[in-house]
Amino acid sequence: MLKRFGEYLPHHAFKTLQKQLQSSWADELEHVTLSVALKCYSRDLKSGTQIHSLAISSGLGAYLTVSNSLMNMYCKTGYFSQAFTIFENIHHPDIVSWNTILSGFDQSCKAHEFAHRMHISGINFDAVTYTTALAFCLDLHELPFGLVLHSSLLKSSYNGDTFVGNSLISMYYRCSCLDEAKRVFDEMDKRDLISWNAMLSGYTQMGNFGSEALSIFKKMMEEGIQLDHVSFSSVLSAVSHEGSLELGSQIHGLVVKAGSESHVSVSNVLMSIYSKCDSVESAQLVFDNMIERNVISWTTLISINGRNAMSIFDEMQKNNVPPNEVTFVALIHAISTENLSKEGGMIHGICIKTGHSRELDVANCLISMYAKFKCIEDSRKVFNELVNKEIISWNAMISGFAQNGFFLEALQTFLTMISDSKPTEFTFGSVLSAIASAEAIPIMYGWCCHCCTVKAGFATNPIISSALIDMYAKRGNIKEAQLVFDENPQVNPVAWTAIISAHSRHGNYENAMYLFKEMEEAGMQVDSVTFLAILTACGRSGMVDTGCQVFERMTKDYGMKPSGEHYACMVDILGRAGRxxxxxEFMKRIPGKPGLSTLQSLFWASKVHGNVELGERVGEALMEMEPTDSGVCVSLSNMYAYKGDWDKVAKLRKWMRERGLKKEVGFSWVDVGSVGGSMQMHGFSSDDRSHGQSEEIYRMIDCLAIEMKCFESEMVEYFIFVEFSSSI
Structure with a gap:
């Protein structure tokens, strides 16, 4: 009676046991009754301990069945030490006793030791022993233990057991031995759905075996295997890796036909497929039809709906689905992409409140987000609050500094990082970009980084080689830039574009055009950045007709849609030539409104060539678009003054004062040496008196100026003498 209650109604089973204890049957309480009661409460520690006390007081605790049930209860409720104590006090444990303890370990190494103890104790392993022990082979490092178990299994009577065979398949794919898993699968006399699913999951989880997973799935259908939600989840994951929308839609049809669409795991994978294939509407439809949604469902929807990410997150909270780390990473990425700076601060606050701001992936995303919003101090604050910084954190901070013009800080962070972490190609890419962009940083730091990239094996990396070419070119060493390009055996389109830009920057326009021709002949993929470099070269060299031809080729021959920068280059080409x-007229033909860079190109061209009327019109349009640009305001004021329109000059100057706009002060930098391993740079502006020794400094500058003038006079006399001598 108690047993039947225990199978269906554990609460009634315990009440029945209590009544039995209160009745005259208490003296006849049997060990079987206690074992069944413990089975009913195997996950209820409070009731289980009460029954344990009863077992001790009644003297029934010595029975093996009671001890085994007690061990099972303590293992399932997380009190393994109590279970092990009971085991150690059993005089003659049976195979159930050993298996119960083996299943209770939470560390694979301890489980391996206990299995070895079973073996040397002469215990014959059964199917449960093998499956339990195999489950503790989690990766390649634990494969030797799995091989020993497989060898032992081959000699036992459980060799053909389907249950054990399934465990072997799972063990081998966890250890990345798919060939062995397939061999076990092929040699099985009898396969059930779990066998097929184990093989299918194995191929899927390895990531690069999509075709093999699809082949297994096809065989399952051919043999009439009844597919379940695990089968569909696995094969859909394989399709997701392959990125095939057509195949995903076909399997979606099978899912609907089999009635498995209601399983949340299947729907989540379907959403993932549609999102990877940019079919947002299909993913949304799957989400809308879901009966049950979990955090994965909501996170996937957030990741594919950047513009609506915040509203989806709000709806997620209304449905009482707590976000996890992945949710916040997806949300912060969406906010960054859509430039929602206000929402970014709000989400950061929620991360702090929920404790997710301390998670490394979330913190790294916050660093990058604030850097993109040009809130570099907020990036620095998040970075400094990290207890354990990984290389991704350092890379995010260095990249953030470099992207926001804090080049010295980027280099200093890099110098601090290399004492604790090993830089990656992305680290070097960011720090080389900083060195390239800051004349204040001595070029020796660029040389040191170059040496480090060679030592780390990154010298031929496309990212590094391009960054090195750019760094040397910007710092005036075109020969070294060309050498980096020539010595790279794996030159890619990015490196070609970098060297073309380098020659263009140094005025070697013929070389730039020649390299562009070579690039095309080499079959390299020419992208929009390459064309930008060529158009820039045409503009600076005055090759107006060539520039127009290149622009036409880009749009017609290559089918590329020009960006705002391409249009700005064309305006610059015509403007530099005085046209x-x-x-x-070209700007008027640009689809939509001209961008900021296009207007700037036309404005400066009109200023240089004295077209005041055009300059006024463009300058006023620029002020509406970028009212904080003091350079435009000052230049426009000068144009008004040139025309004698002093009312407009006064009005504009007043407008600038009210907004605190003034011409930015130019700074110079000098390296004052290294102090405590940190680079020390001193910045100063014209007539700067802020330094404590400014008087002494200016006296020394005056002395140097006198010496330079004397030297200049001597050199002039020398060259006159040389020229006169050569003409005699």
Whole structure:
């Protein structure tokens, strides 16, 4: 009676046991009754301990069945030490006793030791022993233990057992031995659904075996295997890796036909497939049709709906689904992409409140987000609050500094990082970009980074080689830039574009055009950045007709849609040549409104070539678009003054004062040496008196100026003498 209650109604089973204890049957209480009661309460520690006390007081605790049930209860409720104490006090444990303790370990190494103890104690392993022990082979490092178990299994009577065979398949794919898993699968006399699913999951989880997973799935259908939600989840994951929308839609049809669409895991994978294939509407439809949604469902929807990410997150909270680390990473990425700075601060606050701001992936995303919003101090604060910084954190901070013009800080962070962490190619890419962009940083730091990349084996890496070419070119060493390009055996389109830009920057326009021709002949993929470099070269060299031809080739021959920068280059090409009216007409043909860079190109061209009327029109348009640009305001004021329109000059100057706009002060930098391993740079502006020794400094500058003038006079006399001598 108690046993039947125990199978269906554990609460009634315990009440029945209590009544039995209160009745005259208490003296006849049997060990079987206690074992069944413990089975009913195997996950209820409070009731289990009460029954344990009863077993001790009644003297029934010595029975093996009671001890085994007690061990099972303590293992399932997380009190393994109590279970092990009971085991150690059993005089003659049976195979159930050993298996119960083996299943209770939470560390694979301890489980391996206990299995070895079983073996040397002469215990014959059964199917449960093998499956339990095999479950503790979690990765390649524990494969030797799995091989020993497999060898032992081959000599036992459980060799053909389907249950054990399934465990072997799972063990081998966890250890990345798919060939062995397939061999076990092929040699099985009888396979059930779990066998097929184990093989299918194995191929899927390895990531690069999509075709093999699809082949297994096809065989399952051919042999009439009844597919379940595990089968569909696995094969859909394989399709997701392959990124095939057509195949995903076909399997989606099978899912609907089999009635497995209601399983949340299947729907989540379907959403993932549609999102990877940019079919947002299909993913949304799957989500809308879901009966049950979990945190994965909501997170996937957030990741594919950047513009609506915040509203989806709000709906997620209304449905009482707590976000996890992945949710916040997806949300912060969406906020960064859509430039929602206000929402970014709100989400950071929620992360702090929920404790997720301390998680490394979330913190790294916050660093990058604030850097993109140009809130570099907020990035620095998140970075400094990290207790354990990984290389991704350092890379995010260095990249953030470099992208926001804090080049010295980027280098200093890199110098601090290398004492604790090993830099990656992304680290070097960011720090080389900083060195390239800051004349204040001595070039020796660039040389040191170059040496480090060679030592780390990154010298031929596309990212590094391109960064090195750019760094040397910007710092005036075109020969070294060309050498880096020539010595790279794996030159890619990025490196070609970098060397073309380098020659263009140094005025070697013929070389730039020649390299562009070579690039095309080499079959390299020419992208929009390459064309930008060529158009820039055409503009600076005055090759107007060539620039127009290149622009036409880009749009017609290569089918590329010009960006705002391409249009700005074309306006610059025409403007530099003095053809400002043509430049204005070209700008009028740009689809939509011209961008900021296009207007700036036309404005400066009109200023240089004295077209005041055009300059006024463009300058006023620029002020509406970028009212904080003091350079435009000052130049426009000068144009008004040139025309004698002093009312507009006064009005504009007043407008600038009210907004605190003034021409930015130019700074110079000097390296004052290294102090405590840190690079020390001193910045100063014209007539800067902030330094404590400014008087002494200016006296020394005056002395140097006198010496330089004397030297200049001597050199002039020398060259006159040389020229006169050569003409005699």
């Amino acid at each position: 400002v009216e043509e430049a204005e």
